[in-house]
Amino acid sequence: MSLPRRRLGASNREVSVLGLGCASYWAHPRFPESRARAVLASALEAGITLYDTGASYGDGLGERRLGSFLRQLDAEIDSLLIATKAGTVRAGNCKLIKDFSPRSIVAQVDNSLERLRLERIGLLQLHGPEVDDLTDELCRVLEKLRDSGKVELLGVNGFAPSIEHAIGHAPFDVLMPFLSVVEPGNVGLAQRASAAGQGVLAAGPLARMSFHPPLKNWLTRPAGLWYLARALYNGPDTFLRARRLKPALQAPGWTPAQLAIAWALEQPGVTAAVFGTTRPEHVRELSQVASRPLPDAVRQRIAQLHAGQRRN
Ligand SMILES: NC(=O)c1ccc[n+]([C@@H]2O[C@H](COP(=O)([O-])OP(=O)(O)OC[C@H]3O[C@@H](n4cnc5c(N)ncnc54)[C@H](OP(=O)(O)O)[C@@H]3O)[C@@H](O)[C@H]2O)c1
Numbered sequence: 001m002s003l004p005r006r007r008l009g010a011s012n013r014e015v016s017v018l019g020l021g022c023a024s025y026w027a028h029p030r031f032p033e034s035r036a037r038a039v040l041a042s043a044l045e046a047g048i049t050l051y052d053t054g055a056s057y058g059d060g061l062g063e064r065r066l067g068s069f070l071r072q073l074d075a076e077i078d079s080l081l082i083a084t085k086a087g088t089v090r091a092g093n094c095k096l097i098k099d100f101s102p103r104s105i106v107a108q109v110d111n112s113l114e115r116l117r118l119e120r121i122g123l124l125q126l127h128g129p130e131v132d133d134l135t136d137e138l139c140r141v142l143e144k145l146r147d148s149g150k151v152e153l154l155g156v157n158g159f160a161p162s163i164e165h166a167i168g169h170a171p172f173d174v175l176m177p178f179l180s181v182v183e184p185g186n187v188g189l190a191q192r193a194s195a196a197g198q199g200v201l202a203a204g205p206l207a208r209m210s211f212h213p214p215l216k217n218w219l220t221r222p223a224g225l226w227y228l229a230r231a232l233y234n235g236p237d238t239f240l241r242a243r244r245l246k247p248a249l250q251a252p253g254w255t256p257a258q259l260a261i262a263w264a265l266e267q268p269g270v271t272a273a274v275f276g277t278t279r280p281e282h283v284r285e286l287s288q289v290a291s292r293p294l295p296d297a298v299r300q301r302i303a304q305l306h307a308g309q310r311r312n
Contacts, residue, residue: 002016002047003016003017003018003046003047003048003049003287003290003291004016004017004290004291005017005049006271006272007199007271008081008153008173008174008199008271008272009173009174009193009194009197009198009199009200009271010173010197010198011153011173011174011199013081013122013152013153013199014049015049015050015081015199015271015272016047016048016049016050016272016290017265017271017272017273017290017291018046018048018050018261018272018273018274018275018286018287018290019048019050019051019052019083019201019272019273019274019275020039020040020043020048020050020051020052020274020275020276020277020283021052021053021203021274021275021276022040022051022052022053022057022062022063022065022066023052023053023054023057023062023276024057024226024227024230024276025223025226025227025276025278026039026062026065026276026277026278027053027057027058027061027062027065028058028061028223028226029058029061030222030226031222031223031278033065035278036065036069036278037065037069037072037073038280039277039278039279039280039283040065040066040069040070040073041069041073041280042280042281042283042284043283044073044075046283046284046287047287048283048287049079049080049081050080050081050083050201050272050274051066051070051080051081051082051083052083052084052123052176052201052274053066053082053083053084053085053116054084054085054088054125054127054157055084055085055086055088055089055108055111055112055115055127056085056088056089056090056096056127059090060111060115063084063112063115063116064115064116066082066116067115067116067117067118068117070082071117077118080122081122081123081153082116082118082121082122082123083121083122083123083124083125083155083201084112084116084121084123084124084125085124085125085126085127085157086105086108086109086112086124086125086126086127087099087100087105087108087126087127087128087129087133088127088128089104089108098127098128098129098130098133100126100129100133100138101138102137102138102140102141105138105141105142105145106141106145109121109124109145109150109151110150112124113150119149119150120149120150120151120152121150121151121152122152122153123151123152123153123154123155123173123174124142124145124151124153124154124155125154125155125156125157125174125176126155126156126157126158127157127158128157128158128159128162129156129158129162130162131161131162131165133162134156134162134165134166134169139170139171142154142171143171146171153173153174153199154171154172154173154174155172155173155174155175155176155198155199155201156172156174156175156176157175157176157177157201157203158176158177159177159178160189163175163177163186163189164189167189167192167193167196167198168192168193168196168197168198172198173198173199174198174199174200174201174271175189175190175193175198175199175200175201176200176201176202176203176274177189177190177200177202177203178202178203178204179200179202179203179204179205179264179267179270179273180202180204180205180206180207180260180264181207181211181245181249181259181260181263181264181302182207182210182211182238182241182242182245183204183207183238183241184267184306187267187268190202190267190268190269190270191268191269192269193269194268194269194270194271195269199271199272200269200270200271201270201271201272201273201274202264202267202270202272202273202274203274204275204276205260205261205264205273205274205275206257206260206261206275206276207238207242207260208227208230208231208234208238209227209256209257210231210238210239210241210242211242211243211245211246211249211256211260212246212249212256212257213231213239223278241309244305244308244309245302245305247301248298248301248302248305249298249302250298251295251297251298254289254295254298255285257282257285257286258285258286258288258289258292259294259295259298261273261275261286261289261290262289262292262293262294263294263298263299263302265290266293266294266299
């Protein structure tokens with residue numbers, strides 16, 4: 001099967017409009033290997049060519065799983081873009097800390113290459129840096145990593161203000177902001193980054209399903225309990241915003257998740273939406289709408305609700 005593809009900014013790489021996030025519970029040690037592999041297999045079968053993980057996901061398990069499953073599944077690795085993130089590391093006291101020092105980033109890239117079993121990382125993203133972390137010295141080291149062939153493309157995954165600061169900023173080819181129908185604040189950023197020649201990956205495009213909380217699933221499955229705990233940890237804001245959007249995300253022949261993905265994919269400047277799942281059937285469900293335009297009535301209802309939220 002093939003999915004529509006889009007060029008990643010001004011780079012010479014094309015990716016499928018859907019990317020699989022090899023993160024969250026997929027990268028958790030409690031998620032069985034066989035099920036994690038089945039999700040990846042379904043994504044390869046659906047024609048997904050973008051796989052996004054991070055060194056800190058599952059303390060390296062996300063990268064290890066992705067690297068070994070791609071081989072077990074005989075994937076054509078050269079036709080895929082494998083993305084990972086550096087800068088979030090486990091400190092001696094077991095806490096996750098940020099370390100964007102050039103020396104540490106170079107060492108982290110070597111560790112990621114080993115866990116992913118790759119000679120080159122398709123896209124290396126800085127994982128949640130602050131503006132002050134984006135120093136000239138770090139940028140020079142990133143360029144050297146690219147020149148050495150260990151990394152192909154460079155990017156920033158994070159929040160304002162650093163992700164705003166990275167718009168049009170060399171050497172970053174790609175930005176990965178949070179962007180979903182529930183959290184549309186980065187729609188303008190996607191447009192500006194794209195105009196500056198950068199690819200834009202929408203992270204969390206389902207807003208963790210906050211607009212349609214699958215309470216039954218959350219309460220009856222280990223994966224569900226994990227997502228519920230994270231949602232509670234993140235606070236109620238997303239859920240309160242999402243509650244107002246719920247009536248808009250309904251249309252015959254569509255699931256709410258499909259509508260949320262179709263909305264993300266039609267935002268100007270967005271190259272691909274990177275979603276997470278623990279179920280092969282959800283990969284298939286979302287792949288079905290990768291080239292389907294959002295129904296006009298849904299687009300209008302969402303636009304009205306967003307306008308109302310901006311006024312309040
Ligand atoms: N969230 C973060 O903090 C964060 C930060 C940086 C980058 N990112 C990137 O963004 C990617 C996605 O983030 P995410 O996984 O946190 O959020 P997400 O993709 O917005 O939502 C994942 C949730 O959606 C559910 N889901 C997926 N497909 C579904 C469908 N068709 N129907 C109903 N429910 C569905 C999943 O449950 P099931 O398992 O039941 O499908 C899971 O609970 C990550 O993998 C990562 O690469 C995320």
